[in-house]
Amino acid sequence: MAEHAVVIGAGIVGAACAASLARLGHRVTVIEAGPVGGGATAAGMGHLVVMDDSPAQLALTSRSLELWAELAPRLPVAADYRTCGTLWVASDAEELAGILPKQAAYRTAGRAAGVLDAAELARIEPELRGGLCGGLRVPGDGVVYAPVAARFLLEHSGAALVRARVVNLAERKVRLDNGQTLAAEWVVVAGGAGASELLPDLPLRSRQGHLLITERGGPQVRHQLIELGYLKSAHASDADSVAFNVQPRPSGQLLIGSSRQFGRVSKEPDWPLLRRMLARAADYLPGLRRASALRIWTGQRSATPDHLPIIGPHPDRPGIYLALGHEGLGITAALGTAEVLAADLGGPASPLSAHDFGLRRFERQAVHA
Amino acid sequence: MPELVLTVEGQPLRVPAGISVLAALQGAAHWSLRRSLSGQRRGALCGMGTCFECRARVDGVLVRTCLIPVQPGMTVELLE
Amino acid sequence: MTALETDLLIIGAGPAGLSAALSAAQGGAAVLLADLGPGPGGQIWRGAKASDGGESGTLLRGVQRQPNITALYGAQVALSERGPQGGHAVQFSTPQGPRRVLAQKIILASGATERFLPFPGWTLPGVVGAGGLQAMVKSGLDVRGARVLVAGSGPLLLAVAAGMRAAGAEVVGVAEQASPTRLLGFGLAAQRGGKVGEAAKLLWALRGVPYWPATYPVEASGGERLTQVELGGLTRRTLECDWLAAGFGLVPDTRLAALFGCALEGGAVKVGAWQQTSQPGIYAAGELTGIGGVDKARLEGSMAGYTATGQVERLRDLPTQLEQARHFQASLSRSFALRPSLRTLPAAGTLICRCEDVPHAALQACPSWTEAKLQTRCGMGTCQGRVCGPAAETLYGWTFTGVRPPLLPLPLADLLGE
Numbered sequence: 095m096a097e098h099a100v101v102i103g104a105g106i107v108g109a110a111c112a113a114s115l116a117r118l119g120h121r122v123t124v125i126e127a128g129p130v131g132g133g134a135t136a137a138g139m140g141h142l143v144v145m146d147d148s149p150a151q152l153a154l155t156s157r158s159l160e161l162w163a164e165l166a167p168r169l170p171v172a173a174d175y176r177t178c179g180t181l182w183v184a185s186d187a188e189e190l191a192g193i194l195p196k197q198a199a200y201r202t203a204g205r206a207a208g209v210l211d212a213a214e215l216a217r218i219e220p221e222l223r224g225g226l227c228g229g230l231r232v233p234g235d236g237v238v239y240a241p242v243a244a245r246f247l248l249e250h251s252g253a254a255l256v257r258a259r260v261v262n263l264a265e266r267k268v269r270l271d272n273g274q275t276l277a278a279e280w281v282v283v284a285g286g287a288g289a290s291e292l293l294p295d296l297p298l299r300s301r302q303g304h305l306l307i308t309e310r311g312g313p314q315v316r317h318q319l320i321e322l323g324y325l326k327s328a329h330a331s332d333a334d335s336v337a338f339n340v341q342p343r344p345s346g347q348l349l350i351g352s353s354r355q356f357g358r359v360s361k362e363p364d365w366p367l368l369r370r371m372l373a374r375a376a377d378y379l380p381g382l383r384r385a386s387a388l389r390i391w392t393g394q395r396s397a398t399p400d401h402l403p404i405i406g407p408h409p410d411r412p413g414i415y416l417a418l419g420h421e422g423l424g425i426t427a428a429l430g431t432a433e434v435l436a437a438d439l440g441g442p443a444s445p446l447s448a449h450d451f452g453l454r455r456f457e458r459q460a461v462h463a
Numbered sequence: 464m465p466e467l468v469l470t471v472e473g474q475p476l477r478v479p480a481g482i483s484v485l486a487a488l489q490g491a492a493h494w495s496l497r498r499s500l501s502g503q504r505r506g507a508l509c510g511m512g513t514c515f516e517c518r519a520r521v522d523g524v525l526v527r528t529c530l531i532p533v534q535p536g537m538t539v540e541l542l543e
Numbered sequence: 544m545t546a547l548e549t550d551l552l553i554i555g556a557g558p559a560g561l562s563a564a565l566s567a568a569q570g571g572a573a574v575l576l577a578d579l580g581p582g583p584g585g586q587i588w589r590g591a592k593a594s595d596g597g598e599s600g601t602l603l604r605g606v607q608r609q610p611n612i613t614a615l616y617g618a619q620v621a622l623s624e625r626g627p628q629g630g631h632a633v634q635f636s637t638p639q640g641p642r643r644v645l646a647q648k649i650i651l652a653s654g655a656t657e658r659f660l661p662f663p664g665w666t667l668p669g670v671v672g673a674g675g676l677q678a679m680v681k682s683g684l685d686v687r688g689a690r691v692l693v694a695g696s697g698p699l700l701l702a703v704a705a706g707m708r709a710a711g712a713e714v715v716g717v718a719e720q721a722s723p724t725r726l727l728g729f730g731l732a733a734q735r736g737g738k739v740g741e742a743a744k745l746l747w748a749l750r751g752v753p754y755w756p757a758t759y760p761v762e763a764s765g766g767e768r769l770t771q772v773e774l775g776g777l778t779r780r781t782l783e784c785d786w787l788a789a790g791f792g793l794v795p796d797t798r799l800a801a802l803f804g805c806a807l808e809g810g811a812v813k814v815g816a817w818q819q820t821s822q823p824g825i826y827a828a829g830e831l832t833g834i835g836g837v838d839k840a841r842l843e844g845s846m847a848g849y850t851a852t853g854q855v856e857r858l859r860d861l862p863t864q865l866e867q868a869r870h871f872q873a874s875l876s877r878s879f880a881l882r883p884s885l886r887t888l889p890a891a892g893t894l895i896c897r898c899e900d901v902p903h904a905a906l907q908a909c910p911s912w913t914e915a916k917l918q919t920r921c922g923m924g925t926c927q928g929r930v931c932g933p934a935a936e937t938l939y940g941w942t943f944t945g946v947r948p949p950l951l952p953l954p955l956a957d958l959l960g961e
Contacts (some may be wrong), residue, residue: 129914136917172918241917309925309952362804363948365624372959383959386525386952388925482683483581489684494668494768500900504767506668508897508930510678511586512579512619513656515925516897524638525952529682530617531638532581 097279099439100125100268101253102260102292105135106425108284109244110432111417113251115282118441122253123276125260125268130248131241134286134424137393139305139341139349141318142236142426143180146199150402150449155423156203157446158430159234165429168250173242174344180235181210181219181317182324183226183338183378189322190227196322197230207232221313221381235318237341240425263292266413280439284417286424287396293411296404297456298419300394302355304368310346312385318342321378324352332356336371338378348385350375352422354395363390397421400459405434405451415439416453469537484528484539485510485517496528497542504543518542544960546643549575549613551851552633554620554799555652557585558837559829559844561602563650566848566857568609575644576612577635579619585654586674587837589681598837618642620799621949621957630824631803634957641957648824650847651800651812652840655793655830658933660695660881661895661903662888663762665789669769673703673790680710687711690784692772694718694760695791696879698729703788705748715782716753718774720791721879723756729878732871761888763787776884792879794933795831801946809833810936816862818847826851834876839868886938895938896931898924903938912941925952 097120101112104126116122129136142162146152166175184190193209200207210229215222218231248255258270263283268276283289287300321338339351353371358364368390376382398404398419408414415438417431430446437444465480471491478487485507488496495504496517507517510529517528520540528539551567553560556578564576576583583603584591591599593607606612618635626632630647657672664670671679673695680686691712693704696719704714719726733742757777764771773781800812806821807813811833818826828843829835842865849857889895891904899920909915912922912935921935922928922943927950932943949958 129911129917132913132917245918308955365622369959372955376955376959383954383956385955387949387955387958388952389923389927389947390949391947479683483679486679486683486685489679496668499666499894499897503666503894503900504668505666505897506768507671507679508659508675509657509672510675510682511656513926513929514897515929518925526638529679530579530581 097121098123098277099280099282100276100278101282101284102268103284103286103288104130104244104248104255105133105284105286106131106240106244106247106428107286107417107420107431108282109247109251110428111282111284111435112253113247114432114436114441115439116251116253118436118439120439122251123278124248124253124255125258125270126255127257127259130255131244133288134393134395135240135244137303137305137391138240138422138425139339139351140238140240140425141180141341142238143318143423144200144203144205144232144235145423146196147401150451151423152199152203153446153449154402154427154430154451156205157433158427159205159236161429161433162236162238163234169238169243170246172239173246174239175236175243176344177234177236178342179231179233179317181215181319182230182232182322183215183222183319184228184322185226187227192322193228193230200232205232205234219315219317219319221315221379222319223378223380230322231317237318237343238425260292263414265411278413280413280415282415282417282435286418287394289396289418293408296416296419296453297398298396299356300359301397301421302353302358302392302394303351303422304353304363304371304390304392306350306368306372306390307343307388308348308350308385309388312348313379313381314346315340315342315348315379319378334367336367336374338374340375340379340382347388348382350382361392363392395421399456403427403431403451404453405431406438406453409452409454467533467535469533469535469539471539472541478533480533482533484519484521484531484533484537487533488519488528488539488541493541495543544641544643546632546645547575547613547615548645549573550646551575551648551650552577552631552644552646553650553652555585555654555829556580556583556614556616557587557652557654557829557840558602559654559840560585560650560652561606562841562844563652563828563848563851564612565602565605565609566845566854567650567852568612569857570849570852570854571611572852574609574612575615575646576606577615577618577644579617581616583614583616586678589678598841615642619951620802621951621953623802636951636953636957641960648851649803649826650851651803651805651820651825651827651831652829652844653796653799653831655834656796656929656933657790658792658794658937659789659930660791660885660888660937661893661934662760663890663893664764666894666897667763667765667769668767669765669785670763670787670789673700673788674793675790676786676788677703677706680706686786688713689786690715691786691788692716692718692782692784694774694787694789696720696881697790697792698875699790699793701745701749704752705745707788708748708752712786714749714752715784716755717749718755718758718760718778720759720776720882720885721756722882725878725880726756729875732874732878738871759885759888760787760789791881791885791937793830793834795834797831798929798946798950800827800831802948802950817850818843819850833869833872835869835872839865839872842868881937889938895934896921896924898926901931906935906939909939912943913945915941916945
């Protein structure tokens, strides 16, 4: 039976959810105060990457990449979808030792992953500095320009877009700042970092990141390059951290990341941290020093304590569903997230339903901790 | 007026001292300074450092030629 | 990278910046005066020398006599961060590499840029700004014997046409988009503002040059460069020419102020009665607070220079003089308001963003500047929206937002401070 669903947020996750619900035959209204795909969707890199931090993350990201590959032929050219692959780079013996288990994990998820020795690494990415130990090449990973993808998903879903801000969330009712109240069987909150204003009790924290895009004409790389120490530095602690993460854009520009910082809200760059981030990138890619910075910006990742998103019904709020807290993986995981959500709302079963993305898991984790 | 010599696209070019590199290029009929993304010819537009259309490599560095005075021995390479 | 330290950093060495430097230095403060051009003068006094007669020469001699003013030319602000002992650490790009300036207070005097409006063919080499062609000629472009058509809007057009004629060009005509009745209003205001002498001089210099009101370029064409221009509006004709100098008024250059977080209002930097911006210790003077010409710029510069250095006793009748200068300016913007039909000049395929080659048709579908940037890359290229931003404001009614550092493409080595 067709129901009315309201999706709050027209970022990549909200757009993907709207598209999935509309495909089930539901009537969908998307609420967005800002531009479509203008929040974390625009601030992020648009890296489509399989990550193996946990079995659930591996399942979600690898399934999502299958869904991206299915969607790709229909995406507009401006969505810049490419399967450039990810190259995980090992700089020392410890990181090199992590390659084989990582390769094994990817293979269990059905994702190809090839080990490279130092010479092969230098051959396929000659801009990398000498002295690196090797790498893991994941050819099915890719990149996408997410604001265009979000708009495409939204426009082709047939969902209605209402430009407004949600001021109140009640049972099966959404009140907007334009005075309108929408009744809906289901309300899906896909508001990224903004969701905390509507549901302050969610276990979300904003984690700021910096990105820099270069002008065309700098050094060229073929793969998205990440240091294998990425997860170590990304999730090790609450301290500010940087990691080498460089992406070739189809335009010939490079996106340079990454940094992680809790509790910083200023949109201005944190210059000392940015310099640390760039110094790390230039350490791996010395030619970057010759590249020109075109723009630098910051963005907020909405993170949960276990770095996995929250997907599914709100346990205490009937009719409210959550699709948020993706940290740095919202673009990668958007399509898998929408599949999990749709399975909850009358859609076909998802292979991901075997994993626990529900809000309740944090209570259980607290008990066991 | 004193003159000086610079090298533009490998050719020596004698120009009055004190003029901009852009004026030197225009004096040698280099009206088109770069190709746009879609391949169109582009020349200088604003003359004051705003539009970045007049960029060229001067002594290896990408600069806005309208902002740089000519110097003896300068080497200018067009992006075109 | 070693840092230069100063009490007061003044960014922009046009009439406002020079006046500010002189006023501030009189109180004994150490002043650093920076400009992206190769020398002082800004756009209006480009190439000015201390030996010149008139206001510019007097001001330059005054600035030269102050030992506590240091000048830094060829320097453009790339970024700014908090200084190690408070204040600001401003990084400049110069042809000699990056320079870092530590300043307690800052006066922004970044002036204005020209508004370019797109029409079919406007991207051809040979189609330039009106102020743009004037700047190129002052920097050494030889236009002797060249045919120049001047078009667009504003009092600048006449000055440019006269300048081109003086430089030996054949001015084939001046097309002003404003209607004759509005221009009459400007003439009356000029009389009241004591500008009759200037206007008479310009008209005499331009005797014999056709002047077409309510007329504007509708298409430029040529092969490798411009050969002809079609005019539309009140006077419709096609003219052969070598240069089309087209400028549709001036736009306050607010990017620098936006980088420092200063509040803007109506497209200009918002300032208080003493030229202070919304950011403590940062002042603004000249065209970036609202297009107003040399007199307003000089007065605001003096005011900012005195207030930034605590010399309030020297302000005297500056506020009254400023009031008059601003009043004249209000009539100027009414007289040269852009006619709505200019919005219909671009064809579907006419490029609006010259850096990323984004056509009009792609932008018409967008509801805002931010959405256009995200969906089409408009304004995301090398000039960062300096050209297409003001054009889009006129064409689509968008407000330009989102200035991001650095203010110009910056080598990563410079950013790293290596």
